[in-house]
Amino acid sequence: MPAVRDLxxxxxxxxxxxxxxxRLLSQGADxxxxxxxxxxxxxxxxxxxxxxxxxxxxxxxxLPYSLIGPFAGVLLDRWRRRQVLLYxxxxxALLAAGTALLILAPVPDWAFYASALSVTAVNxxxxxxxxxxxxxxxxxxxxxxxxxxxPTAGTLAATAGGGLAxxxxxxxxxxxxxxxxxGAALYLSAALASLRMGRExxxxxxxxxxxxxxxxxxxxxRGLWSGLRHLSERRPAARALxxxxxxxxxxxxxxxxxxxxxxxxxxxxxxEGLALLGLAVAISGAGFFTAAVIxxxxxxxxxxxxxxAACAGAAAVLEPAxxxxxxxxxxxxxxxxxxxxxxxTKISTDTxxxxxxxxxxxxxxxxLYDMLFNVAFVAAAGMASLMLPSDGRAPLxxxxxxxxxxxxAMALARRRRA
Numbered sequence: 363m364p365a366v367r368d369l370x371x372x373x374x375x376x377x378x379x380x381x382x383x384x385r386l387l388s389q390g391a392d393x394x395x396x397x398x399x400x401x402x403x404x405x406x407x408x409x410x411x412x413x414x415x416x417x418x419x420x421x422x423x424x425l426p427y428s429l430i431g432p433f434a435g436v437l438l439d440r441w442r443r444r445q446v447l448l449y450x451x452x453x454x455a456l457l458a459a460g461t462a463l464l465i466l467a468p469v470p471d472w473a474f475y476a477s478a479l480s481v482t483a484v485n486x487x488x489x490x491x492x493x494x495x496x497x498x499x500x501x502x503x504x505x506x507x508x509x510x511x512x513p514t515a516g517t518l519a520a521t522a523g524g525g526l527a528x529x530x531x532x533x534x535x536x537x538x539x540x541x542x543x544x545g546a547a548l549y550l551s552a553a554l555a556s557l558r559m560g561r562e563x564x565x566x567x568x569x570x571x572x573x574x575x576x577x578x579x580x581x582x583x584r585g586l587w588s589g590l591r592h593l594s595e596r597r598p599a600a601r602a603l604x605x606x607x608x609x610x611x612x613x614x615x616x617x618x619x620x621x622x623x624x625x626x627x628x629x630x631x632x633x634e635g636l637a638l639l640g641l642a643v644a645i646s647g648a649g650f651f652t653a654a655v656i657x658x659x660x661x662x663x664x665x666x667x668x669x670x671a672a673c674a675g676a677a678a679v680l681e682p683a684x685x686x687x688x689x690x691x692x693x694x695x696x697x698x699x700x701x702x703x704x705x706x707t708k709i710s711t712d713t714x715x716x717x718x719x720x721x722x723x724x725x726x727x728x729x730l731y732d733m734l735f736n737v738a739f740v741a742a743a744g745m746a747s748l749m750l751p752s753d754g755r756a757p758l759x760x761x762x763x764x765x766x767x768x769x770x771a772m773a774l775a776r777r778r779r780a
Contacts, residue, residue: 377499389516391548393523398541417747424736443564451553458546495564514654521647589726602714614742622754649701671774678767
């Protein structure tokens with residue numbers, strides 16, 4: 363298979379291999395941690411989750427990042443990215459261990475959410491740092507292939523981490539705290555793996571003067587404005603980010619729907635519902651992998667913009683066809699399709715941003731990228747909470763999402779012809 367051959371070529375690059383190891387461990391820990399949170403917030407027998415409650419939880423965990431996202435970008439362009447990966451994962455290991463203690467202790471919900479928010483906030487630094495570092499370990503000719511395989515491998519690691527979390531939770535008598543501690547151990551492993559790379563390897567360039575942290579924070583507003591202005595001069599990157607944001611919005615709305623279907627519509631047993639949700643996540647992960655295999659070939663044939671337009675158009679047709687029955691079988695197929703569409707669009711967007719954005723701005727642009735991800739997901743959850751009934755069956759939501767995919771496809775196709 364071409365993807366296997368390409369992966370073998372990339373794995374011969376020592377520094378790419380080491381950066382990939384950090385990504386796999388870090389995102390595997392993310393998968394474990396997120397499943398533990400979902401199990402505790404949505405599938406605990408003592409909790410009666412509603413779409414509004416899920417949307418509120420997502421807002422608490424993700425929306426505040428829209429305030430710290432610009433800080434992440436400015437600091438990533440000044441801090442050594444290897445150090446961000448090291449200390450970011452060490453901090454997450456400590457914070458995740460704190461979350462486990464809060465699950466066991468009778469504390470108010472705000473304390474639990476504050477702990478989870480802290481882990482999520484640091485996660486934004488780490489993921490943006492991984493994306494901004496990739497061009498430092500792979501040459502331009504292999505960048506598309508690296509963007510197909512590296513983030514997708516990370517997503518698959520998160521999926522595998524989620525699967526491991528399900529198994530541990532089952533073996534540990536439904537103990538969410540034990541699962542969170544497993545995530546903390548994986549975060550610690552990611553931190554140790556980052557030490558295999560040189561401190562200067564991942565940039566920014568050594569010749570760039572690095573001000574003190576206080577001065578860097580003081581220049582955040584100017585840095586953000588500069589990054590936005592740089593992005594406005596790179597129209598292909600701006601268009602790709604807009605398309606990815608809309609795709610993320612659609613994916614977020616459907617994720618909440620599947621959560622509610624798993625919790626209430628398909629079964630009355632919480633453990634069985636969590637297993638169905640895990641199956642949907644795993645099948646979606648298979649879609650991510652398939653996108654990694656096909657996207658390099660497809661972009662060579664259609665161009666990046668053409669491939670993104672084709673993906674959005676396919677989602678506009680297949681999503682209502684598979685989603686409207688609200689049956690487990692068709693929904694699982696839809697999970698594969700939407701995983702494929704979302705990952706193919708992300709791979710294309712990553713490559714456009716990395717090729718068209720200067721290295722000095724790359725950290726803050728990717729931080730803005732992550733910020734848009736979170737805001738879109740929370741906005742989607744809010745919309746879903748207004749449209750979803752308690753059992754998750756909402757034909758109007760499915761049709762609205764299909765319409766958004768169609769608008770995205772038409773906009774991309776029109777820009778490609780212009």
